[in-house]
Amino acid sequence: MLKVGILTSGGDCQALNATMRGVAKTLYNKVDDVEIYGFIDGYKGMIYGNYKLLKPKSFSGILTVGGTILGTSRTPFKDLDKPTPEGIDKVKAMKETYKKLGLDALVVLGGNGSLKTANRLSEEGLNVVGCPKTIDNDVWGTDMTFGFHSSVEIATEAIDCIHTTAASHSRVFIVEVMGHKVGWITLYAGIAGGADVILLPEIPYDIKKVCKAIENRKMAGKKFTILAVAEGAISKEDAKLKKKEYKAKVASREYPSVAYEIADQIVKETGVEARVTVPGHTQRGGQPCAYDRVLSTRLGAAAAEHIISKDFGKMVSLKGTEIVDIPLAEIAGKLKYVDPESDIVKQAKLTGISFGD
Numbered sequence: 001m002l003k004v005g006i007l008t009s010g011g012d013c014q015a016l017n018a019t020m021r022g023v024a025k026t027l028y029n030k031v032d033d034v035e036i037y038g039f040i041d042g043y044k045g046m047i048y049g050n051y052k053l054l055k056p057k058s059f060s061g062i063l064t065v066g067g068t069i070l071g072t073s074r075t076p077f078k079d080l081d082k083p084t085p086e087g088i089d090k091v092k093a094m095k096e097t098y099k100k101l102g103l104d105a106l107v108v109l110g111g112n113g114s115l116k117t118a119n120r121l122s123e124e125g126l127n128v129v130g131c132p133k134t135i136d137n138d139v140w141g142t143d144m145t146f147g148f149h150s151s152v153e154i155a156t157e158a159i160d161c162i163h164t165t166a167a168s169h170s171r172v173f174i175v176e177v178m179g180h181k182v183g184w185i186t187l188y189a190g191i192a193g194g195a196d197v198i199l200l201p202e203i204p205y206d207i208k209k210v211c212k213a214i215e216n217r218k219m220a221g222k223k224f225t226i227l228a229v230a231e232g233a234i235s236k237e238d239a240k241l242k243k244k245e246y247k248a249k250v251a252s253r254e255y256p257s258v259a260y261e262i263a264d265q266i267v268k269e270t271g272v273e274a275r276v277t278v279p280g281h282t283q284r285g286g287q288p289c290a291y292d293r294v295l296s297t298r299l300g301a302a303a304a305e306h307i308i309s310k311d312f313g314k315m316v317s318l319k320g321t322e323i324v325d326i327p328l329a330e331i332a333g334k335l336k337y338v339d340p341e342s343d344i345v346k347q348a349k350l351t352g353i354s355f356g357d
């Protein structure tokens, strides 16, 4: 009998269920006797011993369903060695649950923080396989995370919808896209939606250059300008601040978010009316797109293969068109940023998109 535990951890995304289905279908297909246990709400389920035995039918009809059938929560890595409010030692409790259930392996669907914890559990002796989840696409060691393309579709649709109203009213529109630390969704949705200005955390902006781009469009007879702005977009002067100082500045900001601050600065500088749209968590919701369904199915199948061949301590990942693997220890604690010198940024600039730099 093969016993496998599975959990989804951190912010959700569209193709979590599709990935779990890929894991389960492969295990049921390739192993005669297998039991899959789902932990409720991520690592919390392991800590508090909250799980359920899943059946083949649990994985039926979920390929196209967003969210996670197991629920999720955040268990920050930095607090892993702090006890729970009830005084439970988290790592010890997770090891005990794993042992008590007699698991042969644990599959973790998670982003950066969750995979760091997965690596810790692997170091503690558990047989762990990781799958790269997040709309942000910032997991080191994989070309793509599942969830990313689905969220790009939603953010792009938001920009598409803004286009007609922006043109009717001769306004500047800012669409604030998810991504506090990295700007992958903003970059892709900005290009796909035809944004005129794209502001990313990785490329600090100069508000004067942003306003210049707006003025240039006005002079060229364009009635509107659309900005795709990442949640974590940062000005050149703020980028010079120490991390702590910047955090304090953000905390004391009189605006709900950076997009509103930029909008205000644009109005003051150019006199053009500006509006902000925040699609927010819609970017994590709804059905996975076809690309993500395929990627998730492949990653899930590959994760199951790792369990069958007892090849643990790895994350399955996409490299080019192939599914490969990478040690969890190699990716733990690293983020995959947009390279300001990358081809995609260069080509976007070639078409006239301003990055405000």
Ligand code: F6P
Pocket (backbone or CB within 6 Å): 010, 011, 012, 111, 134, 135, 136, 178, 179, 180, 231, 284
């Ligand atoms: O996990 C990715 C992410 O979607 C970020 O892009 C976003 O800023 C953040 O999570 C918001 O998450 P929550 O509101 O769930 O804390």
